[in-house]
Amino acid sequence: MLCFIGTVFSFPLLGWNGFRARSSQVRAYLRNRAGLPSLVAGTGAMNIGNKALFERELFLLHDILPKDADVHDGLQLIDGADPSRHVIDASPTVPAPPPPVAPAPAPAAPLPAIVGSAPVGVVLPLPSQPMRLEELPSHLSGRTALPTRASNGHVSGGARQDERVDDWDVEEDDEIRPVNDERSAQLRAYRAAGF
Amino acid sequence: MVSLSSRRALLTYGAAFYCTVAFPCECFCVQELFLEALAKEIRTASASSRVYPSAETINTLLIGAAAKVMQVSEDVAVEKLQDKMMLPVRKPAKGMALVVSYQYIKRVFWHLNGSLSSIAVSTFVKRTHALKNIGSWSTPSASSTRRVLEQSPEECMQLLNADSFVKDAHGRLAMLDVLANVLDELEATGSMVSWMGPNNAIRVIRCLFGHVANVSFRVRYWTPLFCYSGLAALLDLVRSCHTVFGVYIWVQFRTHC
Numbered sequence: 001m002l003c004f005i006g007t008v009f010s011f012p013l014l015g016w017n018g019f020r021a022r023s024s025q026v027r028a029y030l031r032n033r034a035g036l037p038s039l040v041a042g043t044g045a046m047n048i049g050n051k052a053l054f055e056r057e058l059f060l061l062h063d064i065l066p067k068d069a070d071v072h073d074g075l076q077l078i079d080g081a082d083p084s085r086h087v088i089d090a091s092p093t094v095p096a097p098p099p100p101v102a103p104a105p106a107p108a109a110p111l112p113a114i115v116g117s118a119p120v121g122v123v124l125p126l127p128s129q130p131m132r133l134e135e136l137p138s139h140l141s142g143r144t145a146l147p148t149r150a151s152n153g154h155v156s157g158g159a160r161q162d163e164r165v166d167d168w169d170v171e172e173d174d175e176i177r178p179v180n181d182e183r184s185a186q187l188r189a190y191r192a193a194g195f
Numbered sequence: 196m197v198s199l200s201s202r203r204a205l206l207t208y209g210a211a212f213y214c215t216v217a218f219p220c221e222c223f224c225v226q227e228l229f230l231e232a233l234a235k236e237i238r239t240a241s242a243s244s245r246v247y248p249s250a251e252t253i254n255t256l257l258i259g260a261a262a263k264v265m266q267v268s269e270d271v272a273v274e275k276l277q278d279k280m281m282l283p284v285r286k287p288a289k290g291m292a293l294v295v296s297y298q299y300i301k302r303v304f305w306h307l308n309g310s311l312s313s314i315a316v317s318t319f320v321k322r323t324h325a326l327k328n329i330g331s332w333s334t335p336s337a338s339s340t341r342r343v344l345e346q347s348p349e350e351c352m353q354l355l356n357a358d359s360f361v362k363d364a365h366g367r368l369a370m371l372d373v374l375a376n377v378l379d380e381l382e383a384t385g386s387m388v389s390w391m392g393p394n395n396a397i398r399v400i401r402c403l404f405g406h407v408a409n410v411s412f413r414v415r416y417w418t419p420l421f422c423y424s425g426l427a428a429l430l431d432l433v434r435s436c437h438t439v440f441g442v443y444i445w446v447q448f449r450t451h452c
Contacts, residue, residue: 054247057412
């Protein structure tokens, strides 16, 4: 009851933004509880409204609805036989003729040894200046730096190191860590990009 | 729920009223024409992916409608649409204010979208109630005489599970009625719905794949939202905040559709 009173009377105090934040939490909670995906996920800065939902529905229904132009249960899809009926920006509305059999593709160039690197014989232009990652903001600079341990085992440096790196133990070993937390992963991504 | 025809009547009435007080009625005429153009665009889409008009299509239709009403070229219409006009507003107080006109006119699309969603969802909930006897009638508040048909979260999840609302027999029947009602709202009944069989007893809806998707996504997304807007899940926690939250979620719904 107290909780309820607090919630009710906090609305005028919270103002519109607080109210909005709280209500969107409710909304997120409800969708989350029902196991539904977030409504705003995937939309950028522009509000594209329902368009994304519609496009997704085209894909979902493609496997469900009959794939011909006959009458089924009182429903006849004019472009039902069109194999690209669910594809966005598909111009043909009539069933397209079967595509001509393509000639056997030429033997592919040997795959580069490193995934993502340039194929053999292609010279990539060098960057005009040595590539450098932007400095982290000062309050974050300790996060990705590996703690340097002194000989007595204590963490050197008076500054408090990040817990994610510092308080790491065996039990948490199988925990999935974000890539940017690990130096080696960063380095691997950097190498794989061909630099 | 305001149907297309009555909304058109309201717009005409608004035009007549504001003409008498010498405010620009062009805006209302543009809205009316724009609404018709939008409905026509959805009705006569050439491909499934165009059944839901894109932002570019909406802009083109809007400029076309404005140019026709103002009897100017499209370039002039574009400039005029970005001018401010004295138009009725609700905030800060009910009255008139200078509003950028295209923003005012463009709302028509969201209104149309909202009424399509509301027709789709209400038809679906009513039909599933009749066919499968799911959902229950309740009153939004003790003093209200309005009765609302709501499905519980579990019922919604069952319907959503493995797309059973479009796949199983009852769901298909309900979705066909939803489709028929939405097409009726778009004034496409004459061109898309026909009756066949011995006594003209079998209804056949002949439409694009995209038309089906256009109504089915509304049912898929808004039916749970409508049901949760009653906040069945949160009622134990904040019982009397119901109205506040419900209204807010309703507002969110309106802005999303």
